[in-house]
Amino acid sequence: ADDDDAVRRLSRRKHREAKPLAVMVRDLAAARRLAEVDAAEAEALASPAAPIVLLTARRDAPLARLVAPDHRRVGLMLPSTPLHHLLADALAARDVPAVVMTSGNASDEPICLDNAEARTRLAGIADAWLLHDRDIVRRADDSVLQMLADGPLFFRRSRGYAPVPVFLAGAAAAGPDVLAVGPQLKNTVCLASADRAFVSPHVGDLGGLAAGGFFAETVATLQDVLEKHPDTLAHDTHPAYHTTGWVHDHAGARARIGVQHHHAHLAAVHAEHGLDGPVVGVILDGTGYGDDSTIWGGEILVGDPGGFVRAAHLEPVPLPGGDAAIRAPWRAAVAYLRHAVGTPLPDLAWLARHDTGPVLAMLAQGLNSPPTSSCGRLFDAVAALTGRWGDVHYEAQAAIELMAATDGAAVAAAAPLCPPEPLAAGEPAVIPVGPIVCGALAAVQAGAGVAELSARFHRTLIDLWTDAAATVARRRGLGTVVLAGGVFQNELLLTGVRDGLRARGLDVRRPLQLPANDGAVALGQAVVARTRC
Incomplete structure (x- = not known):
């Protein structure tokens, strides 16, 4: 992990030049030489689940720059198998501080299941092979988390944690068995039966044939292992999602229930915490199909698993090229600039590096420019204003690296970009x-x-969402706020809004057993569907 050339070649071969890599160290003493490790983090590292834990890297850590480029944190793990221990001991004998550990897959594809598959799919990545005749029965990615003062913040819940059930209470524990097939991105599947909801290991993004096959495999495995085949299927309402199509193709006589994406986020936290009655939900993410057929993602909802109303949302802005703007945040910056100040666009040096004419024409004519209220896209636009993140290599890179450029103390002392406006x-x-x-x-x-x-x-x-959520809670006479959605994987925003709302006397709940991102959506779909049966 300290070899710049080796890490560069691996990153290039896996097509993840800017995406961080996890590293394995021999023991906690070695971990502390690379990062700051407190008691809770040490406990997580040494737990039987053996997750990758995101830790604050030491400035003098002997790690190649591309292990965690432009990040304050590094993902560390301890050995969790006999082979890991043999490897760690051998490297320690050669005074190697850490070794990069990455899944046996190409970027954004499922992990290889057997030797033949690995030798075919990883031929352009690996230089050598260590093979064994012990079959891998179930694919399972490493779990990834960060420890906060109030508990874990999961980024990926998989090996070691899934499918340990989420225990349900009250209305969420009632109703028939439901199979929820989750969203398109960061997919997981959930089977709810009686007072337990079994959320599958991480499946991932369903953008290719291999991922689609892994999804179908996961659906079958979860039902077979639990010996339950529910008569009710729940899915996202987005008509173009792979999961929606799968349900339509495979439901047969089974009931099909569509669940709005952000309602599912709210319901997942509601169910995890065993809440009763309506709550205020601040749901911030990159994309989700709204009830008005636009893309939502900067939402304040009021509701529970039985239903919701949209109490407030970010002003929608057309997104030129749709998904193309996610891969090229400069497009989002152009759209938000045009929306805020009109044309001609302001004189910014980075604009000259991009062909803005066609993008402005698309916006003017309303061509392939779906309106979005997404907080994730607002992050992209503001990050791209610096000229640093015109194009990105992985989802949310601009937002993640923008967060890494500051810290909690600086945020607390900072002046807001604009005066607060009442809701x-x-x-x-x-x-x-x-x-x-x-x-x-x-x-x-x-x-x-x-x-x-x-x-x-x-x-x-932080000020905006704290004020808006507190206002909605006051107007509605509610005392509980839930925080969910992938934007709340941002620890600065999460802790800032949480602490701000608690200072106003509100009970604030966030995901603790599941990620804030789309890895929790299947649970929400399941409990919402149960209320409609």
Whole structure:
């Protein structure tokens, strides 16, 4: 893990040049030489589940730069199999501080299951093979988490944790067995039976044939292992998702129930914590199909598994090229700039590196520019204003690295990008994004660096969502707020909004057993579907 050339070649071969890699160390003493490790983190590292734990890297850690480029944290794991221990001992004898450990797959594909599959699919990645005649029965990725003061923040819940059930209470524990097939991205599958919900190991993004096969394999395995084949199937309402199509193709006489994406996020936290009655849900993510057929992602909902209303949301902005703008955040920046200040666009040096003409034409004519209220896309746009993240190599790279450019102390001391505005009356209240974009633009034009912009942007969002959620709670007479969605994988935003709402006397709940991201959606689908049976 300290060999720059080796790590560079591995990253290139796996097509993850900018994406962090996990490393394995021999023991906790070795971990502490690379990162800061507190008691809770040490307990997680040494637990039987043996997850990858994200730790604050030491400045002098002997690690290649590409192990965790532009990140404050590094993912560490301890040996968890006999082979791991043999490897760790051999490397320690050669004074090698750590070794990169990465799944046996190509980027964004399922893990290889047997020797023949590995030698075919990994031929362009591996230089050598260590083979064994012991079959792998179930694919399972490493679990990934970070420890916060109030418990784990899962990024991926898989080996060691799944399918340990989430225990349900109250209305969530009633109703028939349900098989929920999850979302398109970060897919998991959930089977709810009686007072238990079994969420599968991480399946991943369902963008290719191999992933689709792994998804079908997971659906079959979960039902066979539990010896239950529910008569009710739950799925996302997005008509183009692989999971939606699978349900339509395989349901037969079984009942099919579509569940709105952000309602599922709210319901998952509601069920995990055994809550009763309606709550305020702040649901922030990159994409989710809304009830109005637009893309949602910056939402305040009020509801429970039985139903919801959209109380407030970010102002929708057209996204030129749809998914193309996710891979090229400069497109999002152009769209948000046009929305905030109009045309011609401001004189920013990075704009000259991109062909903005066709994008502006698309926006002007409304061609392939679906409106979105996504907080994830707002992150992309503000990050791209710096000129640093015009294009990205993996999902949410711009937002993740923008977060890594600052820290909690800087955010606490930062001035917001714009004055706070009270939440408008009526529902759904629309939260303007123009003032935020204008504030970010002014900061960039005044010479603010990435660290300053990041701190001020995080301060702005923390204040915005804290004020808006508290206002909705007061208007509705509710005392509990749940936080969910992939944007809340951002520890600064999560802890900032959580602490701000608690300071106002509200009971705040977040995912503890499941990720905040789409890895929890299947659980939410299952408990929502049970209320409709």
